[in-house]
Amino acid sequence: MAHWLIKSEPHKWSWDDQVKAGKAGTHWNGVRNHVAKQNLMAMTLGEQAFFYHSNEGKEIVGIVEVSKLYYPDPSDESGKFGMCDFRAVKPLKTPVGLATVKADPRFAKMMLVANSRLSVQPVTDEEWALVCAIGGL
DNA sequence: GCCAACGTTGGC
DNA sequence: GCCAACGTTGGC
Numbered sequence: 001m002a003h004w005l006i007k008s009e010p011h012k013w014s015w016d017d018q019v020k021a022g023k024a025g026t027h028w029n030g031v032r033n034h035v036a037k038q039n040l041m042a043m044t045l046g047e048q049a050f051f052y053h054s055n056e057g058k059e060i061v062g063i064v065e066v067s068k069l070y071y072p073d074p075s076d077e078s079g080k081f082g083m084c085d086f087r088a089v090k091p092l093k094t095p096v097g098l099a100t101v102k103a104d105p106r107f108a109k110m111m112l113v114a115n116s117r118l119s120v121q122p123v124t125d126e127e128w129a130l131v132c133a134i135g136g137l
Numbered sequence: 138g139c140c141a142a143c144g145t146t147g148g149c
Numbered sequence: 150g151c152c153a154a155c156g157t158t159g160g161c
Contacts, residue, residue: 009147033156055147098148117146117155 003123004039004049005112006064006086015051015061018088025067025087028120029075036120040084041070048089050123050131052112059095060131064088093136106130 006028008014018026031037043049043066051062068085076082101107107130111121123131 007147035156058148115155116148119146 001044001047002042003125003128004043004047005052005060005121005123006049007052007054007119010053010056015053015088015091018051018062018064018086019091021087023067023087025064025085027068027073027085028083029073031073031081031083031120032076033119035118037081039120039122040082043070043084045069049086050128051086051088054119057095057097058099059097060092060101060135061095062088062091063137090137092132094134096131096135100134101131104130 008018013026028040031040045066045068047066049064049066050060051064052060064086066084067087070082070084072079072082098112101110102113107113107127110123110127111118115121
């Protein structure tokens with residue numbers, strides 16, 4: 001099963017908001033990037049993703065899972081882009097900051113480091129296990 | 138189809 | 150708030 005990482009700016013949509021959204025979860029709209037779209041389309045139900053706070057915090061704070069497969073984003077008038085729904089699974093005991101990730105050579109190839117602008121990115125099994133370990137899970 | 142100009146994202 | 154990196158747009 002593949003793993004992912006999705007980014008959100010906390011003042012727009014934070015981990016707390018995600019938790020409050022409960023089991024229903026929330027739609028991840030606003031993606032306007034083709035690589036991110038490809039990643040969203042590749043997701044299957046129940047796959048897990050890290051929830052990353054960009055700009056403010058700059059850390060991985062929790063784990064979410066796909067609760068609805070890719071479907072068109074009604075807020076995109078061009079009709080080219082879509083979204084998935086995610087629901088909160090659990091928070092990390094210790095958030096894993098960008099600085100930590102950058103300082104660890106085992107994360108050198110991680111998309112978060114290699115392409116910081118991509119808002120929906122794949123995470124390898126190794127990276128997933130490492131972040132969980134560092135995060136106290 | 139190339140590439141310069143512009144806009145946006147996100148770390149610092 | 151600044152600026153580097155990346156994507157997208159549009160003129161040719």
